[in-house]
Amino acid sequence: MSLLDRVKESGIIGAGGAGFPTHVKLAANAEYILLNGAECEPLLRVDQQLMELYPDEVIKGFAAAGRLVGAHKALLGIKGKHKEVIAILKKRIETLQLGDFVEVKELKDMYPAGDEQVLVYELTGRVVPPAGIPIQVGCVVINTETALNVYHASENKPVTEKYITVAGDVPKRLTVKVPVGTPIIDVLRLSGIENFDDYAVIDGGPMMGPVMDNLDGYVTKKTKGLLILKKQHNLIKRKTTTMDQARRINKTCEQCRMCTDLCPRYLLGHNLQPHKMVRVTNYGLEDIEDQKMALLCSQCNLCTMFSCPIGIYPKHANMMVREKLVQKKIRYSTKQTEFEARKNREFRLVxxxxxxxxxxxxxxxQPAPMTDITVDPEVVHIARRQHVGAPAVPVVSLGDHVEAGQLIGKIPENSLGATIHASISGTVIEINDTFIAIRRD
Structure with missing residues (x-):
């Protein structure tokens, strides 16, 4: 079986973003493969520790992925502030005799260094076209944990575990490895908090992660961080602002255009101007052609959470316009073929x-050190759709006994998707449209 087939059979997806199936990415032909080790969301600590603790596995998985896409060079992007990790990586690359192929490239400590298109520019100087993807400029991007999983796939080990940072206003900050399908509440309690009545939890990073409606969910292959804050924290209040509330607050916009001037995609040369989308929603402007720029938003949230001096919600305005365009099946297109970052970009990085x-x-x-704490849930609920594409089709039945690592869901015929595997050994106790539940032996 080829490595690409093993990656497909192992159910590897993007481990920290939308969850795009990795076997599809690695079926492309590219000049560069880039490792996103930026982990630019504040307080998250997974990738930097994986590179420190498992450098050989990450490097080997990354290099193997690079060979799959036919890359001439594999560029490993990590923030320059992680000097000890960088030293380890450089030493191991030379020891593994991969120095002619794999190179460590230092990134600025800014947000959003881990945005896929920002990363491409920082590492290669190339600008991904608006509404485009990295392969259009000869690049494929994977993140650190995905590279680690590619290595595991080469050893015939599927994705059954996930690394998660638990941080925030808690007694214990830590990073832990847990089985996919573990109840979220079991992971949250590792923080030293038992009663969460006064707390809210962000699923992911503080900028892009949503505030969880309840704590009844389960760990997926995409779960990266769980940030616990008091409900009265200003960040929680702003992240739970409704569209209607944002629409009213946005009436106070001063049209200073700071949201545009600091927008990462605008600075890359894209025609995305959040202040104009606020204008559209405030005054009911109807020029659809000018509104198409809303489709270029990466939802990094910098405009709302940092740039605006009076605290309005440009991202919400952008999403209002975007939703309207999507409903009308309107897409962004441009006849321009060459793009350049704006000359003042380097002076406007956050x-x-x-x-x-x-x-x-x-x-x-603060640090959230990797721990060897074992989380052994009695029952895991493994989502059938924890990736971009169609839900996995069950290949097990109620009452079946499964072993950890056994295939329990396959990719539907002629569809984009990813396989899923049992994360514990036990008995299948429920199968529905959403998940497959397994009770531990």
């Missing part, structure tokens, strides 16, 4: 420390 302070997270920006 330092991570300033962002953390603005978010009110300064006191929580």
């Amino acid at each position: 330092p991570s420390k300033r962002l953390i302070a603005k978010l009110g997270l300064y006191h929580f920006d």
Whole structure:
């Protein structure tokens, strides 16, 4: 079986973003493969520790992925502040005799360094076209945990576990490996908090992660971080603002255009101008052609959480316009073929420390060390759709006994998707449209 087939059979997806199936990415032909080790969301600590603790596995998986796409060079992007990790990576690359192929490239400590298109520009100097993807400029991007999983696939080990940072306003900050399908509440309690009545939990990073409606969910292959904050924290209040509330607050917009001037995609040369989308929603403007720029938003949330001096919600305005365009099946297109970053970009990058302070997270920006704590849930609920594409089709039945690592869901015929595997050994006790539940032996 080829490595690409093993990646497909192992159910590998993007481990920290939308969850795009990795076997599809690695079926492309590219000049560069890029490793996204930026982990630019404040307080998350998974990738930097994986590179420190498992450098050989990450490097080998990354290099193997690079060979699959026919890359001439594999560029490993990591923030320059992680000096010890960088030293380890450089030493191991030379020891593994991969120095002619794999190269460590240092990134600025800014947000959003891990945005796929920002990363491509920082590492290669190439600008991905608006509404485009990295392969259009000869690049394929995977993240650190995905590279680790590619290595595991080469050893015939499917994705059954997930690394998660638990951080925020908690007694214990930590990073832990848990079985896919573990109840979220079991992971949250590792923080030292038992009663969450006064707390809210962000699923992911503080900028792009949503506030969870309830804590009854389960870990998926995409779960990256769980940030616990008091419900009265300003970040929680802003992230739970409704569209109607944002629409009213946005009436106070001063049209200073700071949201546009600091927009990462605008600075890459894209025609995305959040202040104009606020204008559209405030005044009911109807020029659809000009509104198409809303489709270029990466939803990094910088405009709302940092840039605006009076605290309105440009991202919400952008999403209002975007939703209207999607409903009408309107897409963005451009006849332009060459793009350049704006000349003032380097002077408008947002330092991570300033962002953390603005978010009110300064006191929580502490280490979350990897632990060897074992989480052994009695029952796991493995989502059939924890990836971009169609839900996995069950290949097990109620009452079946399964072993950890056994295939329990396959990709539907002629569809985009990813396989799923049992994360514990036990008995299948429920199968529905959403998940497959397994009770531990």
